[in-house]
Amino acid sequence: MDAPLYNALCALRGQKGLRMHMPGHKGKGTAAEFAAAAGLDYTEIGPTGNLYTGEGPIAAAEALAARDWGAAQAFFLTGGSTQGVLAGLSLCAGPGSRILLDRNAHRAFYSAMALLDLTPVYLDRPTAEQVSAALSKYETIQAVCITSPTYYGVIADVEEIAAVCRAHGARLLVDEAHGAHFPFVGRGSCAAARGASVSVSSAHKTLPVLGSTALLFTDGSFSPAAVREKTALFGTSSPSYLLMASIDWARAYLTEGAGGAAYRTVAAEAARLRAQINKRGVFHALCETDGLSLDPTRLTVDTGRGGLSGHQAGERLEQEYNIWPEMTDRDRVVCILTCADTAEELERLGAAFAALEQFADAAPFPPCPPPPPPQVRRSIREAVFAPRRMLSLAEAAGCISASSIAPYPPGVSVVAPGEEITREIVEYLAVVGYDVSAPVPVLDETGFVGKETL
Ligand SMILES: Cc1ncc(COP(=O)(O)O)c(C=O)c1O
Numbered sequence: 001m002d003a004p005l006y007n008a009l010c011a012l013r014g015q016k017g018l019r020m021h022m023p024g025h026k027g028k029g030t031a032a033e034f035a036a037a038a039g040l041d042y043t044e045i046g047p048t049g050n051l052y053t054g055e056g057p058i059a060a061a062e063a064l065a066a067r068d069w070g071a072a073q074a075f076f077l078t079g080g081s082t083q084g085v086l087a088g089l090s091l092c093a094g095p096g097s098r099i100l101l102d103r104n105a106h107r108a109f110y111s112a113m114a115l116l117d118l119t120p121v122y123l124d125r126p127t128a129e130q131v132s133a134a135l136s137k138y139e140t141i142q143a144v145c146i147t148s149p150t151y152y153g154v155i156a157d158v159e160e161i162a163a164v165c166r167a168h169g170a171r172l173l174v175d176e177a178h179g180a181h182f183p184f185v186g187r188g189s190c191a192a193a194r195g196a197s198v199s200v201s202s203a204h205k206t207l208p209v210l211g212s213t214a215l216l217f218t219d220g221s222f223s224p225a226a227v228r229e230k231t232a233l234f235g236t237s238s239p240s241y242l243l244m245a246s247i248d249w250a251r252a253y254l255t256e257g258a259g260g261a262a263y264r265t266v267a268a269e270a271a272r273l274r275a276q277i278n279k280r281g282v283f284h285a286l287c288e289t290d291g292l293s294l295d296p297t298r299l300t301v302d303t304g305r306g307g308l309s310g311h312q313a314g315e316r317l318e319q320e321y322n323i324w325p326e327m328t329d330r331d332r333v334v335c336i337l338t339c340a341d342t343a344e345e346l347e348r349l350g351a352a353f354a355a356l357e358q359f360a361d362a363a364p365f366p367p368c369p370p371p372p373p374p375q376v377r378r379s380i381r382e383a384v385f386a387p388r389r390m391l392s393l394a395e396a397a398g399c400i401s402a403s404s405i406a407p408y409p410p411g412v413s414v415v416a417p418g419e420e421i422t423r424e425i426v427e428y429l430a431v432v433g434y435d436v437s438a439p440v441p442v443l444d445e446t447g448f449v450g451k452e453t454l
Contacts, residue, residue, distance in 0.1 A: 001257055002252055002256065003249050003251070004060035005061040005241075008047055008048065008049075009040040009245050012048065013027065013040060021043050025041065040241065040245055041242045043241070051239045061244070061248040062076055064248075065215060065248075066217070068251055069189055069192075069215070071193045071199075071217035072192070074217050075217075075227055075228065075231055076243075077200075077213070078213065078214075078243045079234065080202055080204065080214050081200045081201065082108040084215070085173075086115065086230075086234040087216060087230040088198040089112040089113075089116060090230045091197075092173050093118055095116045095118075097142065098138060099144070102126045102147050103373060103413075104126070105147055105175065107404040110416060113380045114417065117379065119379060127156070127157070132167075136168075141168075142169070142171060143170060144161070145172075145174075145175065146172070148174055151334060151409060151410035151412075152298065152332070153178070153286065154286075154292050154294060155187070155293040155294060158196060162195025172198075173200075174199040176190060176191050177202040177205060179191075180203045180205065181263060181297065184254045184263045185263050185297060187296065191217070192219050195219075198216065198217065198222075199216075200214060201215045203247050207247075207250045208253065208338065209243075209249075210246040212240075212243060213247050259339050260339075262340075263297070263339040267296040270298075270299055270346075273350045274287045274299065283301050283306050284305050285299060297336075298334070298335075299334070299349075304331030305364045305365070306360030307361065307365065308360045309328075309330055310330055311329070311330065313328065317356070323348070329410075330431065330433055335349065368432060371424045373419065374421070375420045376418055377420050378443065379418055380416060380417045380418050382418060383443060384417045384418075388443060388444050389442060389444040390439040392439055393435075393437070394426060396421045396442050397423040397426050399420070399421050399442035400418060401420075401440065401441070401442060402417055402443050405434075407429070421442070
């Protein structure tokens with residue numbers, strides 16, 4: 001397969017050179033389970049190239065990634081989409097500026113806003129209309145951030161939103177953490193090929209790669225050196241070759257090997273599972289006939305509709321069926337299906353959901369939308385770096401949060417750093433299953449030396 005980095009590392013391992021460089025395992029001295037992987041775990045020496053200068057087989061592998069995801073440029077990340085969000089925001093938004101942010105954003109955006117001292121204006125839904133109205137109102141905003149697809153697999157209209165951003169002279173950054181597989185299941189190129197300036201995909205969430213791997217794509221409007229400078233700013237100076245080679249191998253497997261066909265088969269299986277669940281009518285699997293554009297492989301099952309909470313359904317799946325979902329919330333169970341799942345495994349998943357229906361004899365849960373974002377009392381940066389103390393969430397009503405309060409996953413902030421925790425929010429979090437006895441950091445007002453309230 002044409003996988004330049006993976007092949008270069010395999011060739012180097014075959015030469016059996018004396019490795020007088022890190023990593024300290026020298027390709028051998030480790031637990032048997034890691035030994036094969038350690039053989040490919042190199043560092044920056046001539047034949048392996050360099051991530052941050054864009055040389056050698058890494059650059060060749062990134063060029064193939066750009067081709068296969070349809071972007072002008074692709075950059076490997078070994079710190080997940082979190083690193084990509086930090087780098088992407090620092091490319092798109094000047095420090096201290098205001099950005100337009102989907103409130104559905106992952107907590108990585110809050111880390112980026114704290115570090116770059118950004119102030120968010122929130123969108124409750126990432127639609128072209130909302131983006132257009134907000135950009136008309138806040139004319140100085142130059143960066144818009146949306147999440148597509150969401151954890152539940154819901155896809156936004158990236159092209160339309162990108163057109164609105166262009167018309168207002170703003171850059172669009174798309175958190176496509178859950179959509180790395182889209183080109184391989186007929187869902188088109190990455191968002192940076194569809195109008196966004198930058199998009200970020202967690203390879204490790206949906207591709208057959210090692211954990212922590214991700215890709216940052218651009219539309220070519222930044223110099224590669226500028227992008228590498230920013231990815232280096234938020235990444236280790238010793239990026240793992242094993243991780244980078246696993247992205248390279250998986251891309252080749254999906255385009256030239258059996259991976260693409262396997263992925264399309266799984267997408268068809270997912271459609272069959274959804275149809276079976278919906279035909280029985282006890283639970284509901286999110287599907288396109290709900291009027292949503294959806295990831296064809298994401299299985300999001302609303303068990304709350306049958307009176308069984310997503311958390312209870314998830315616990316039963318784990319304890320009684322040895323099936324481990326990606327996420328549960330009050331209403332839903334989310335399963336990530338990929339090319340690595342076999343037909344038998346998906347059959348087993350479908351049978352388990354069918355069996356769970358025996359516990360679903362209660363009335364559907366009433367809708368429980370999150371309360372509106374609370375009052376902003378401090379900037380995100382001030383709140384994150386201010387003196388703090390710990391209180392249980394139940395005791396924290398009236399305090400200012402020093403961090404994101406975000407049930408994880410999906411990691412979407414109900415309270416952002418610097419926002420006031422209200423009783424209404426504590427009650428909401430209790431209802432959705434958040435442990436309100438858990439400690440949360442709040443501002444220690446006695447030690448606060450920053451600006452007064454915003
Ligand atoms: C929507 C979204 N964005 C970003 C991230 C961060 O990704 P990573 O874990 O690859 O750093 C996540 C992680 O769950 C996510 O769900």
